[in-house]
Amino acid sequence: MTATVRSRKSEPTKRAGNGSRPARHPLAKAPTGIPGLDEITNGGLPRGRPTLVCGGAGCGKTLLAMEFLVRGALDYNEPGVFMSFEESAADLVADARSLGFDLERLSARRQLLLDYVRLERAELTETGEYDLEGLFIRLGHAIDSIGAKRVVLDTIELLFSGLSDAFVLRAELARLFRWLKTKQVTAIVTGERSGEHLTRHGLEEFVSDCVILLDQRVTEQSATRRLRILKYRGSAHGGNEMPFLIDDHGVSVLPITSLGLAHRASTAHVSTGVAGLDGMFAKKGYYRGNSVLASGTAGTGKSSLAVHFAAAACRRGERCLYFAFEESPSQITRNMRSIGIDLEPWIRRGLLRVHAERPTALGLEAHLVAMHRLIDHWQPRVVVVDPVTNLIAVGSEIEVKAMLARLIDFMKLRQITALFTSLTEGGRAAERTDLGVSSLMDVWMLLGNQETNGERNRTIQIVKARGMAHSNQVREFVMTDRGITLVDISRRADGSVAIGAARGAQQQQARVGDPESSRGRRVK
């Protein structure tokens, strides 16, 4: 087996001497079509080889294997044979229906062949020597009859409870896995985890190319499924545990580690939606594909700022997806009408979609999967998450940060500009906010509500903006019936900035022109 690695090392020289030949991949892969799984395996399972998928009872082995076949048939034109040693064909059809897969239809089109092998020791008498040639013939015929490129054996270990001669079985299984390679089918072999061992009968000895471990744990009353690539010969893989979900769309794997920083950095800019605020950035807004964090305590205008951003996108004719984790869509539209922003027309024209849900209704993973799916499906140019802190409430710190990193990368790759609002608890140092979430962000703005001279005044400042010069001033803004307006800066003689009533007094004395102020609507 080390030959794979060796031949890979010597490959460059071979290739150099054989320039006319197409480049030979060290390890061809068969995409599973399962969202996330192909990413963490760098393209899928080893093509033409068996992969072991193991885990305890109810961990999702069968469904993952089934989806591998269904996606293979539907998306990659690779018919598949599902040989089940556990569930009858009728049960498999019913299970798959819950994931939205119609196995009967696939079978009728000869894209799938279900074969249930029933072996009951009580109904068998053994006398003398035997082998599994019948299984080879049966599987071989199934493969040939539909031209299968994929095979699932679920779970072949049950042969050990049906037949007593373990020695013969082990020899035959070794032969079976060698034979599967000669048939050049990409196979998933499932095995049930047993104590310390990956599988009850040591299938991992025979399947050496790729081993995937599934696991289901219950933490804080919610069940979490995890997937881990234990082994992938000749291929880089992250050894981390990835959460995965099984729902009515099938299996989705959420790699919690970052995708890497391979995204293209855009130099195009996107308006913040507030003219005066645009002026605080050298590029008159955010870079396209930026992740923007707007944090502040309750009532500082975070949602209003987010809605300005959303409305500006819609005005440009871009689609905006707004995740509202605190308010219902109607509540948001009502509130925003009071500051002169009418979202209804954008919703009606299909440019704005408000997706409201309480994060606690689902687990964190379920949420992030749902968000990925909506973004993937609807293809917005702009996304608002309001507030991201509500997501943080459902998961542990490290998990949330890792998953958020993943969501941000996912959007960056699609050049989606995203605004996250973040609720800072009062009394906490504002700049120590948000579990270090700010380090994931390209732009961070801090919204405040300062109490001075018996009045509360709203302020906004840019804490950071990667790759872009920006104003260092704390600016006052007001909410009018025509939206957020930044107020002209007014300096006192000592250079400090006067806000609120103090500004009014200051402006009586001297007016200091702000270069950007002409861009904003001025409110008297």
Add this chain to the structure above:
Amino acid sequence: MKDGARGVWRLRLYVAGQSPKSITALANLKRLCESHLAGRYRIEVVDLLNQPHLARRDDIVVVPTLVRQLPVPVRKIIGDLSNEKRVLVALEVLPRDGQE
């Protein structure tokens, strides 16, 4: 239709080509039928190499597999049938306790 009651024993032997196990199984089967069921048995040999689709239809994974089709109920015996007594008991030619 009380074929099996006193009538014919219908036995089907699934093999894969002319492997040593297949040959041994058939020889063993013929011998024990001649000595215990002379004149009232029929053996059908199914070579799965020639009729691979029958493996799925008749749910065969192991070869050799002997299936007693009549008398009912259907019984399955796997292996080369080298233990004659065990085969006879399983086929219910002999009673369970092995007494003749």
